[in-house]
Amino acid sequence: MQVNIPLKQTVDNSYDITIDTIKKVHFDKKVAIVTNPKVAGLHLAYFLSKISAKELYIITVPDGEEYKNQDSVDLILESLFNHRFNRKSMLIAFGGGVIGDMTGYTASIYQRGIDFVQVPTTLLSQVDASVGGKTGINNSYGKNLIGAFHQPKAVYIDPHFLSTLPKRxxxxxxxxxxxxxxxxxxxxxxxxxxxxxxxxxxxxxxxxxxxxxxxxxxxxxxxxxxxxxxxxxxxxxxxxxxxxxxxxxxxxxxxxxxxxxxxxxxxxxxxxxxxxxxxxxxxxxxxxxxxxxxxxxxxxxxxxxxxxxxxxxxxxxxxxxxxxxxxxxxxxxxxxxxxxxxxxxxxxx
Amino acid sequence: MQVNIPLKQTVDNSYDITIDTIKKVHFDKKVAIVTNPKVAGLHLAYFLSKISAKELYIITVPDGEEYKNQDSVDLILESLFNHRFNRKSMLIAFGGGVIGDMTGYTASIYQRGIDFVQVPTTLLSQVDASVGGKTGINNSYGKNLIGAFHQPKAVYIDPHFLSTLPKRxxxxxxxxxxxxxxxxxxxxxxxxxxxxxxxxxxxxxxxxxxxxxxxxxxxxxxxxxxxxxxxxxxxxxxxxxxxxxxxxxxxxxxxxxxxxxxxxxxxxxxxxxxxxxxxxxxxxxxxxxxxxxxxxxxxxxxxxxxxxxxxxxxxxxxxxxxxxxxxxxxxxxxxxxxxxxxxxxxxxx
Missing domain, CATH: 1.20.1090.10 (Dehydroquinate synthase-like - alpha domain)
Known part of the structure; x- marks a missing residue:
């Protein structure tokens, strides 16, 4: 005998990408901004002048592609569990592509998936990595080999962040x-x-x-x-x-x-x-x-x-x-x- | 200015659950059966008399809820990478709920998601865990706190496996x-x-x-x-x-x-x-x-x-x-x- 699970559904993962100076926004929930010390040093004050939340946490992971790995994901997860984030909580990826990919991936596996928002701070991540929902981490076998498709709820591209971007x-x-x-x-x-x-x-x-x-x-x-x-x-x-x-x-x-x-x-x-x-x-x-x-x-x-x-x-x-x-x-x-x-x-x- | 990503889509994740003696089936791709030594000892010979594949691998993880964790997932991933599984390859969860949840979760994060099939061997997993796409692992904070919704492509429930099931x-x-x-x-x-x-x-x-x-x-x-x-x-x-x-x-x-x-x-x-x-x-x-x-x-x-x-x-x-x-x-x-x-x-x- 056979039972069918009908899961043909209309799923709406649409979202807006705003290319402009970030407007002030308040989130009535637990929010964690995931960033690295470099971006935090340059831009966190500016960002915090725009973003507020019912409870706001800052999670800092080391800067660099070599830290786009399971250890950094574990570090983020640890913080979310410690602060009792639930399925309605939200992450904000605040940094370049490494931060965006890792934060998105962590959001995709935390309690089977929570919301996240992309705030890319490099030109590269603004025009590419922050858009499209590809998330992932590297391992010894190669780049982005572990990951998920997990679309952000919104992307905020603020040209302000580019003012400090090195020429290369x-x-x-x-x-x-x-x-x-x-x-x-x-x-x-x-x-x-x-x-x-x-x-x-x-x-x-x-x-x-x-x-x-x-x-x-x-x-x-x-x-x-x-x-x-x-x-x-x-x-x-x-x-x-x-x-x-x-x-x-x-x-x-x-x-x-x-x-x-x-x-x-x-x-x-x-x-x-x-x-x-x-x-x-x-x-x-x-x-x-x-x-x-x-x-x-x-x-x-x-x-x-x-x-x-x-x-x-x-x-x-x-x-x-x-x-x-x-x-x-x-x-x-x-x-x-x-x-x-x-x-x-x-x-x- | 604003750009919208329209992702309102009809997604068909429907699948069939067959409750019967498994028919012979061949998969023209790389397939890994994930199981534990206990289930393998009891039922692998029977299962292999039914299932064949272009390339077939058996991945054995330790038996028990205490092994439903990141270490076991890493063990499975390691094997998939070593054998160069690609995005078209497939996993088969062959065991109880622990095997099903872990295998499904691993399938969900391997290269941003590959197919998997559930072949539950306990009554508990046959009537519950194998159906519905909840996958996950435990950690020190609790059960199933890391995971994903990842629907199987099919579920085969064969009463044959219940013949050896202990009374409890x-x-x-x-x-x-x-x-x-x-x-x-x-x-x-x-x-x-x-x-x-x-x-x-x-x-x-x-x-x-x-x-x-x-x-x-x-x-x-x-x-x-x-x-x-x-x-x-x-x-x-x-x-x-x-x-x-x-x-x-x-x-x-x-x-x-x-x-x-x-x-x-x-x-x-x-x-x-x-x-x-x-x-x-x-x-x-x-x-x-x-x-x-x-x-x-x-x-x-x-x-x-x-x-x-x-x-x-x-x-x-x-x-x-x-x-x-x-x-x-x-x-x-x-x-x-x-x-x-x-x-x-x-x-x-």
């Missing part, structure tokens, strides 16, 4: 903005070529367009069964570069910038893109002092490292290749020899 | 069957009063009715915003009893049996149930040699332990009280003095 981190964020434009929006790319993102209003417009682009993609494919993978443009190569340089030489966005240049070379070799378009992307990256070259010591080892990457735990590697500017092709059928020949252009052997 | 574990499962009847289905309760669950066909019918009852409740309230809490009938008191006896004296279902008797006393004191109905429930529990009495050493300490329980991390305790037989009231507004006076009936002071 600003560039790393611009790389992800360029990524969105190349893969999905030619007009946006044209805009970026003539715009100066150091202008505050221009930057705000670019953030909005990047976020809007990502929102469209996420709405179509929340759990990355297809299209959403296109947001990994530059990341297949970028992750290998980060891995080879032990995450010390490049910021994530910088590695992605180089990765985009490499993906473009593959696209050119496959006649998906003309060399002039690849050149335009490279020049736009260089305009923000992003790295566009990298010396591959060992082409075969570089190739094999693709398979250590999460999306490659099966035997194939997924490549995200631009189709001209404003288009994208997701494929795991790229000839190994073709990839190796492109890698050799970056090699010194 | 059988009774513990019957307690949860009685729970469903008292709270939601008077006809089912009448049936149970006259039926003999030691008869294989009668048992199969009772399992079906219990599962159907739970399926109806879960379909109405998957994430326990309201009605689903009624399934915790007997558990508010039961958890305290388990806690006081350090999980050594009673099986979970046995503690719930006593908890139901206590909840009934509260219901009688509040005129929700007449004493004769409470007596009928008690006699049905006793028919399967379930405990129905418990000596409370310290009434105040017992009361305070309510607040250590998960559903009580806020300042109120939720009581699930039967309304006659076949009805239920969920309330956190029960007078403390009334509760204490009922507890004193079980006390020795």
């Amino acid at each position: 981190e600003f560039g790393a964020g611009v790389a992800e903005i360029i990524k969105m434009a190349v893969t999905f929006n030619r007009n946006f790319f044209d805009f970026l070529e003539t715009a100066d993102l150091h202008d505050k209003e221009v930057l705000q417009e670019a953030i909005k367009q990047a976020v809007q682009t990502k929102a469209d993609v996420v709405a179509k494919d929340e759990k990355e069964h297809g299209l959403r993978a296109a947001l990994n443009y530059g990341h297949t190569f970028g992750h290998v570069i980060e891995n080879e340089t032990k995450y010390k030489t490049y910021l994530h966005g910088e590695a992605v910038a180089i990765g985009m240049v490499m993906a473009n070379e593959v696209a050119v070799a496959m006649n998906l893109m003309i060399p002039q378009e690849a050149q335009r992307v490279k020049e736009l990256l260089q305009k923000y002092d992003l790295p566009t070259s990298y010396t591959i010591e060992d082409v075969n080892s570089f190739y094999e490292t693709f398979f250590l990457d999460k999306k490659s735990l099966d035997a194939s590697v997924t490549f995200i290749l631009p189709v001209g500017i404003g288009g994208v092709k997701i494929t795991d059928e790229v000839d190994k020899e073709l990839i190796l020949s492109v890698l050799r252009k970056f090699g010194n052997n | 574990e059988f009774g513990a499962g019957v307690a949860e069957i009685i729970k469903m009847a008292v709270t939601f289905n008077r006809n089912f309760f009448d049936f149970l009063e006259t039926a003999d669950l030691h008869d294989k066909e009668v048992l199969q019918e009772a399992i079906k009715q219990a599962v159907q009852t739970k399926a109806d409740v879960v379909a109405k309230d998957e994430k326990e915003h309201g009605l689903r809490a009624a399934l915790n009938y007997g558990h508010t008191f039961g958890h305290v009893i388990e806690n006081e006896t350090k999980y050594k004296t009673y099986l979970h279902g046995e503690a719930v049996a006593i908890g139901m008797v206590m909840a009934n006393e509260v219901a009688v004191a509040m005129n929700l149930m007449i004493p004769q109905e409470a007596q009928r429930v008690k006699e049905l529990l006793q028919k399967y040699d379930l405990p129905t009495s418990y000596t409370i050493e310290d009434v105040n300490s017992f009361y305070e332990t309510f607040f250590l329980d998960k559903k009580s991390l806020d300042a109120s305790v939720t009581f699930i009280l039967p309304v006659g037989i076949g009805g239920v009231k969920i309330t956190d507004e029960v007078d403390k003095e009334l509760i204490l006076s009922v507890l004193r009936k079980f006390g020795n002071n």
Whole structure:
């Protein structure tokens, strides 16, 4: 005999992303702001002038990608249990992508899931990580291998926080903005070529367009069964570069910038893109002092490292290749020899 | 400015629960069966005569509620990473409720969620834990405090496994069957009063009715915003009893049996149930040699332990009280003095 559990339901996980100076807001519940000492030192006073709650806790975790792990999650959980947070309590992720991913993941597993809000403080997290509900932590096997899809209830993007952002981190964020434009929006790319993102209003417009682009993609494919993978443009190569340089030489966005240049070379070799378009992307990256070259010591080892990457735990590697500017092709059928020949252009052997 | 992420979607998490001898089935993917040495020793050969896969792994975790923790989850994850499980791979929970909850939770966080199937081998897990998608682990703060809602893709309930079930574990499962009847289905309760669950066909019918009852409740309230809490009938008191006896004296279902008797006393004191109905429930529990009495050493300490329980991390305790037989009231507004006076009936002071 058989019993069916009918769970075909309309689930509304919609939320708003506000790109503006944060308005004063009060939460009538227990709230914990999860942040790191660096962000707290720079911006917590400002943030606390905007946010209040019935009970407000600040949980500080160490700063850096190397702390995006189970130990930090345990530290947050410990604090939530000690303060008797319940299923109606809420977390606020206040920091960059590491804080956002970890806080979201913790919210997803605490008592089978509680609400959280994203307040990203870096350009990179404002235009990318804070939007879309991907949460997770790293472990010895790789990045983001443990995690959940858990959408925030709201995202507040306040340009105020960018005033203290170091130049390199600003560039790393611009790389992800360029990524969105190349893969999905030619007009946006044209805009970026003539715009100066150091202008505050221009930057705000670019953030909005990047976020809007990502929102469209996420709405179509929340759990990355297809299209959403296109947001990994530059990341297949970028992750290998980060891995080879032990995450010390490049910021994530910088590695992605180089990765985009490499993906473009593959696209050119496959006649998906003309060399002039690849050149335009490279020049736009260089305009923000992003790295566009990298010396591959060992082409075969570089190739094999693709398979250590999460999306490659099966035997194939997924490549995200631009189709001209404003288009994208997701494929795991790229000839190994073709990839190796492109890698050799970056090699010194 | 504002961007909205529209995520109002129709999500279909429906699945079938088959109550029958398992048919032969092949999965064309990587599959890991998560089990414990006891279940493996008794039933793995039988199960493997039914299940095959493109690649099949067996992951064995220690047996017992005390191992339903992060260490066991780490052990499972380690194995999945070592064998390069990907997002299309699948887990099968093969064992009782502990195995089911842990395996489901691990599936929910592995690479942001992979599929899993429940094959419960105890009566308790067949009628309760395997259905409904609640997954989780315990920690030093309490039971199931870390977890996720992650629905299985299918549940296979094979009565074959019950042939080796010790008498006490059988009774513990019957307690949860009685729970469903008292709270939601008077006809089912009448049936149970006259039926003999030691008869294989009668048992199969009772399992079906219990599962159907739970399926109806879960379909109405998957994430326990309201009605689903009624399934915790007997558990508010039961958890305290388990806690006081350090999980050594009673099986979970046995503690719930006593908890139901206590909840009934509260219901009688509040005129929700007449004493004769409470007596009928008690006699049905006793028919399967379930405990129905418990000596409370310290009434105040017992009361305070309510607040250590998960559903009580806020300042109120939720009581699930039967309304006659076949009805239920969920309330956190029960007078403390009334509760204490009922507890004193079980006390020795």
